[in-house]
Amino acid sequence: MVQAQVRFEKAYFIDNDNRRHEVLIKNNEWLNNPSAFEYRANSDQAIKTNSIENAKMFGFYDGETYLRADVDIDRSSSDLKQLSSSSKPQFNTEQLFLRQLSDGKAKLYVYRDGNLVRYFYAMDNQVPRQLIYKPYSVDEVTVGYNTEFRRQLEDLANCPSMNIRRINRTEYTERSLQNLFNEYNNCTGTETSANANIQEKRTSSIHLAARPRVNFSKMTAASGNLSYEVDGKIGFGLGLEAEYILPFNKGKWGALFEPTYASYKSDGKHEAVYASGGMLTSKADYQTIELAFGVRHYMFLNNDSKFFFNFLAVPQVDLDSKFTLNRNDGSQFRELEISGKLNFALGAGYKYGDRYSLELRYFTPRNNLQDYMFWSGKFNSLSLILGYNFF
Known part of the structure; x- marks a missing residue:
């Protein structure tokens, strides 16, 4: 039931007979335009799937709208290694769900499929037409650009606040085109509240958090068939996490960067018949700045609570860290x-109210004596991390 509340939202779709159905639709906030969607009549009904063949339009209240359209689309590659030598678009007619970016007298749509991004526009409820922008190969070292979309947008120059100079400054990007269309629709008095909702739903966010932690660590050094295990110790660390919530999939994915100071100091005793006194004392003095970066995935429980999972790569900068072996009389045997x-690190945790969090993080073993040909080190660590978000 909790999952349904999170993933299904109040929405509608229009069928081929122009009948409007009030339903709950699973809102994946798709990165790529869908060709079908899942819905249920209400929270107690079974989940059904509706395909593009059976729905002329669907949308979320205070959210995104998708329009089915038979359009001419150019799928020419923008990869520099696969550019066409022709500046002309190569159109094929396809039936697609186009996501609406701006509503009013002039409508703007986008279609995404992997690396392919195409924008479409429609004036006065006409069939959407692709705005043409195409990079092409002039010769082996020169790339040309067909920017016909700016000429197509001259249809918008009939508004007092618009002119050709303004249109020629427009780039073939979502933000630039959306700003232009919203400005035009505002000028003509036809802009709808849906435009603000569309932009709001796709905004990203940045969080900054303090991350104190308790580290459970152990180190082993080995040379040949000799092994020196240093006692496991509890240590402490402090990190600062920057998280960027990605603007798709309903805020379920984040990119992380987390510099952290951590230290580990411990020792051990080892029988050593080959050393004077027959005993060696090992000591590890390990201080480091970890520069962890990676991704986080959220699983929402309700509006205030969520689980999360991290996958991180953890390069580090060592701060005068040493492993030493001393004889019984205190003289140094090896440094x-x-x-x-x-x-790498894997973490699982819980966050409450976008303010407090608790995470258990496992680090893969690190060979911290890798600069030595005849020595190897194995450093194991597990961390319990508290988090407090400043914003």
């Missing part, structure tokens, strides 16, 4: 510099 480079 090695610790210099681990990269490992």
